[in-house]
Amino acid sequence: MIESVKENETSIAKVIRSILPIEWMRFNMYNSEDLYRHIPFLTFRVKCENDVFIALKKSVEEFNGNEKWQMFRDPFSKKGNYILSVVALKHLYEARSAREEFFSEKSYFGEKEYIKFCDNALDDIPKLFEYIQARFNG
Numbered sequence: 001m002i003e004s005v006k007e008n009e010t011s012i013a014k015v016i017r018s019i020l021p022i023e024w025m026r027f028n029m030y031n032s033e034d035l036y037r038h039i040p041f042l043t044f045r046v047k048c049e050n051d052v053f054i055a056l057k058k059s060v061e062e063f064n065g066n067e068k069w070q071m072f073r074d075p076f077s078k079k080g081n082y083i084l085s086v087v088a089l090k091h092l093y094e095a096r097s098a099r100e101e102f103f104s105e106k107s108y109f110g111e112k113e114y115i116k117f118c119d120n121a122l123d124d125i126p127k128l129f130e131y132i133q134a135r136f137n138g
Contacts, residue, residue: 004126006032011129012084013042019136020056021047024081029125030118039105039114040121041085043074056136060084063131065124067117086121088113 013027025044031037046053057071067086074081075097083089092108106114 005035005122008122008125008129012125012132013044015129015132015137016042016044016056016084019052019132021050023047024079030122035122036115036118039086039089039117040125041083041089043081043083045077045079045081052136056132059132059135060128063124063128065127066120067124069124069128086117086124088117 009030009032010027012029013025016022017025023045026042029042030040060069060071063069067088069085070087070090071082071084072090072093074083075093083093088109089105092105095108096102105117109117
């Protein structure tokens with residue numbers, strides 16, 4: 001189990017890097033030593049938003065997991081970074097941006113919901129990886 005948790009930490013980043021021209025990426029979606037540090041997410045910047053990028057964005061939104069997933073522009077990034085995560089995290093970023101204040105994921109969602117998002121996302125990650133892999137790398 002520990003090995004697969006560690007492997008899944010970077011699996012989606014690796015497959016995305018194999019299909020898109022990446023300028024910058026933080027490869028770890030979560031910390032395998034502390035699974036509840038934050039809701040899993042991938043942050044990256046592409047060199048260009050080409051047809052593959054658009055198809056990937058659509059595929060992520062069509063993925064049917066425990067949670068709805070989305071790729072969205074980080075409203076706090078000056079360089080145009082994208083975030084791939086559960087839709088709930090997008091709502092948190094929008095709330096932070098609208099209120100121009102920072103509040104933690106746990107305080108925004110509440111402890112119970114926060115843990116549920118983490119658990120669901122962690123369960124979805126290997127399935128999302130396989131879904132992306134099948135769609136873009138055959």
